[in-house]
Amino acid sequence: MSQTAHPPSDDGPLLEVSGLRKHFVQNDDFLDRLFGDAETVKAVDGVDLTVDAGETVGIVGESGCGKSTLAETVARLQNPTDGTIRYKGTALEELSGRKMKPYRREIQMIFQDPLSSLHPRQTVGEILTAPLEVHGIGDSDEERLDIAKSHIERVGLDPSHLDRYPNQFSGGQQQRIGIARALTLEPELIIADEPVSGLDVSVQAQILSLLNDIQSELGISIVFIAHDLSVIRYVADRVAVMYLGEIVERAPTDALFEDPAHPYTRALLSSVPRIEPEKRTDRIRLRGTVPSPLDPPSGCHFHPRCPAVIPPDDWPGDQEAFRAGLEFRKQLRVEEIDLDALRGRLDASTERITDADLRDELIAETLSVPLDRLPVPARESVQEAATAVVDGEAERAASLLADRFYTPCEERKPETVEPTPGHRVACHRVDPDAPGDPNRPEGDR
Numbered sequence: 001m002s003q004t005a006h007p008p009s010d011d012g013p014l015l016e017v018s019g020l021r022k023h024f025v026q027n028d029d030f031l032d033r034l035f036g037d038a039e040t041v042k043a044v045d046g047v048d049l050t051v052d053a054g055e056t057v058g059i060v061g062e063s064g065c066g067k068s069t070l071a072e073t074v075a076r077l078q079n080p081t082d083g084t085i086r087y088k089g090t091a092l093e094e095l096s097g098r099k100m101k102p103y104r105r106e107i108q109m110i111f112q113d114p115l116s117s118l119h120p121r122q123t124v125g126e127i128l129t130a131p132l133e134v135h136g137i138g139d140s141d142e143e144r145l146d147i148a149k150s151h152i153e154r155v156g157l158d159p160s161h162l163d164r165y166p167n168q169f170s171g172g173q174q175q176r177i178g179i180a181r182a183l184t185l186e187p188e189l190i191i192a193d194e195p196v197s198g199l200d201v202s203v204q205a206q207i208l209s210l211l212n213d214i215q216s217e218l219g220i221s222i223v224f225i226a227h228d229l230s231v232i233r234y235v236a237d238r239v240a241v242m243y244l245g246e247i248v249e250r251a252p253t254d255a256l257f258e259d260p261a262h263p264y265t266r267a268l269l270s271s272v273p274r275i276e277p278e279k280r281t282d283r284i285r286l287r288g289t290v291p292s293p294l295d296p297p298s299g300c301h302f303h304p305r306c307p308a309v310i311p312p313d314d315w316p317g318d319q320e321a322f323r324a325g326l327e328f329r330k331q332l333r334v335e336e337i338d339l340d341a342l343r344g345r346l347d348a349s350t351e352r353i354t355d356a357d358l359r360d361e362l363i364a365e366t367l368s369v370p371l372d373r374l375p376v377p378a379r380e381s382v383q384e385a386a387t388a389v390v391d392g393e394a395e396r397a398a399s400l401l402a403d404r405f406y407t408p409c410e411e412r413k414p415e416t417v418e419p420t421p422g423h424r425v426a427c428h429r430v431d432p433d434a435p436g437d438p439n440r441p442e443g444d445r
């Protein structure tokens with residue numbers, strides 16, 4: 001954690017990102033645009049983020065949440081679709097080419113796979129001196145080599161290594177070279193995109209400790225991206241949790257670990273091994289993977305996977321039963337049900353397959369709890385909907401289930417609220433003005 005060698009600036013944060021969006025348009029040829037078939041991947045969709053001088057901000061989320069796209073857009077390796085990136089008060093999103101150059105020096109990136117970001121046919125010396133030459137630092141090759149030497153020593157490597165090529169090093173050493181390269185231009189902000197994910201656990205600890213040392217020595221600010229909260233806990237002063245292109249919770253690191261408010265954060269945290277037995281919670285298993293940002297779920301993007309999704313006020317059963325019904329509904333909507341495959345699976349066990357057999361098999365395969373766990377009216381809706389699917393009436397099935405398994409979480413995007421200073425959460429359960437009854441028990445998790 002940073003020792004804040006440089007006092008925070010009085011002039012506001014070092015970096016202030018507001019409403020940042022990065023959308024990728026696919027199938028973007030003339031005909032697609034003419035017929036409206038172009039599809040938009042909303043990889044980053046309205047992110048606000050601040051980083052103070054000398055601070056480390058962790059960004060965490062599963063694969064596909066948009067972390068790398070956010071990192072690359074903030075570093076201006078990608079052009080934003082919308083929003084602002086203010087660095088020391090200057091709007092970077094408006095700068096290009098020559099005007100951006102001084103900021104490219106001040107904002108450096110460290111990548112997950114150091115080998116693919118280091119030129120294979122350049123020696124380490126050349127890799128470290130090339131950026132100095134580009135930015136006109138050092139009066140001679142010797143002076144630049146001296147600067148490179150000091151950085152290679154700072155990251156714990158031997159100056160004699162400057163003559164070697166990247167592939168002659170271990171993964172941990174390659175990442176040290178990546179860090180040395182980021183340091184050569186004396187940046188004020190480093191964006192580290194999963195810098196330890198590809199390394200063995202023991203090597204991870206060494207690299208994290210090196211980054212912590214460098215940060216407290218030089219007072220650099222770091223945006224540290226990881227999918228693993230235990231890594232984030234070790235390095236970050238504050239944490240932002242990202243899901244499907246948005247930040248769903250942010251808080252000082254200790255507050256986030258002590259009192260996580262968003263169900264997604266809780267699920268991520270439950271998979272972090274804890275040393276203190278009294279703080280251990282049962283593992284919350286999230287079903288499925290992050291949905292495609294081509295077609296994000298309505299309302300709260302997390303609701304289809306949320307262990308705490310809010311049932312309607314008149315739901316007569318428990319939360320787990322509701323969640324099973326909601327998942328059944330979503331699955332029937334997104335998956336083409338292959339009745340022949342169902343029939344095939346029944347073939348061996350049943351002599352003559354009736355529509356009722358097919359219906360029961362469909363329910364058994366798709367509903368995550370036994371049918372009798374659902375309250376009677378919901379049970380009937382599931383049976384009726386499954387019958388409609390077997391009869392080829394997918395739309396009727398969808399409408400039956402939508403009437404029964406409805407959640408306020410799918411209707412409205414949650415507002416971001418701040419239950420305690422600096423702790424911001426976007427979840428209907430936390431927002432006192434949210435629809436539905438946020439106090440309904442969350443059920444067994």
Ligand SMILES: Nc1ncnc2c1ncn2[C@@H]1O[C@H](COP(=O)(O)OP(=O)(O)OP(=O)(O)O)[C@@H](O)[C@H]1O
Binds near residue numbers: 292
């Ligand atoms: N150039 C691109 N064109 C289209 N879609 C893209 C592009 N780059 C990223 N995406 C999509 O944007 C989403 C976010 O990707 P991103 O790599 O930023 O996520 P991530 O959280 O960093 O995941 P990972 O840890 O796996 O890299 C993904 O669905 C990805 O497929």
